[in-house]
Amino acid sequence: MNKTGIIYGVIFLTLSFCFLVANNQAIAASDQPALGADDYSKIDLGLNNTPVKEKVNLKIENGQVEAEQIIYNNKSGIVNATGQVKITNDDGIIIRAEQLVYDFNIQDAQLSGGVELTQKDQTITAKELHYQGKNGLVTASGGVKMFTGQATYQTETIRYNLQTKTGFLGRITATISAVDRNYSIVGDSMETIDGITSVKNAKLTRCEKHHPEYFYLAKRMTYDGQYLRLKHIILYVKGIPLFYFPYLSLNVNNKNLPRIEPRYDPDDGLSVRYDYSVPFGKNIDWRFQGELQTHDYSNLAFGITGSKGNFSNYAGTYYNFEGYLGVRDQLTHETPLLRTVIDGYRDFSNAEGNELGFSVTRKYWPTPAGRWQFGIQGRRVSKLDGSGAEYGGIYSGYRLDYNPYPNWTLSLLRLYSVEDKNYGDFMSDFKIGSNWIYDGGIPITQLYSFGLTGTYNSDQSLWIHRIYEIRRETDCIRWDFGWDDAVDSWVSKFKIKF
The missing domain is CATH 1.20.5 (Single alpha-helices involved in coiled-coils or other helix-helix interfaces)
Known part of the structure; x- marks a missing residue:
């Protein structure tokens, strides 16, 4: 050759x-995965590493990775990414972080540094996060926050499955956005299944102070995005257990919240009035009311409230511990301008007390000189005294309310008797004729004020109430303590602002 x-x-x-x-x-x-870069790509065949810099994207299973720098090991299938890391996939999941270690073999992502995971209306933030792409399991730690709907949950650890919507959190602090004020919750642990959140040993309040002046302590609480449902609850005020509820349901989207009002005077002693509702069906609620007293017989009430459009109706029964039952019904029609009420009750005691009445109220309207409200009413009342004689009658009248200032209300309640009869205890707080009513306060400090409350009947030249009191009011509670000069007695009222 x-x-x-x-x-x-x-x-x-x-x-x-x-x-x-x-x-x-x-x-x-x-x-292998496809690498792309706006600047350049350099392949080291000896080390089987591919470093890519400047605005990089890397195709992965059902998505891609973006970062300022990516190093991919061809042999191990491990990706190391740093600088404004972003993972997206076809399930709508977006994860952002500063650092990423991703294993192509098992679709496993370890992220750290300001991690944020978002899927639809749900977001999880943490210092470190582990995401398993095959089964959707997320494990996060370090200052974890989960945002979903109206709720924000804070914890140190979370284990949550994005596919099954189930998860477990350690000790939590939560905030749920609501009308007027938010709900704050602290719990020993939290579990979520199919969008229903359950919290053990939940402490709930709407008092936004660092040390709440009141809170509910419930053995168990659930939240479905609209209703907070609590079981075996104790109400604490200033750290003192005050009241027990077997069950309580709160709609975070409306203002129909429990009302609990402790009060004291020498005649009635210590008493606690309460009123709260529990959902039963669409536009139907169970309603629980009552008054617990130390100097008189307590009473409990139970009924159903149904609503449709502008109409609502309450029908229920009540029990007085003197030993008798009663029934009550109230129909209400409410518009932005007017509130109309027709109501009646009948008790089955020896006194055979009964009432039937109506009222129409033009709600407050503003003027340059203050707010005004006007209403008319009529009522028939009757009861038997100890000897079996009937007392009561029919009366009607009107009421005019005036707010010259936010903390002052001046009213005239004018009543006319259709029958000249003795009304007895039906008119313990007002009389036939002109009843001049006032209620206001003079500020002393940011928390305290001097209160003036009274009712004077000019037809009989009679003071029915004339109270001088000291009031302490915060965003969470109000406490009044004073002296009723008209009846020579101490009076005290306490209101919790739920």
């Missing part, structure tokens, strides 16, 4: 070898 043939043979073998190497690399590359 001449020299020329040898040279051509060497060239042919060299080209064939290069072709085979290039072809094998192309086949191998077709099985």
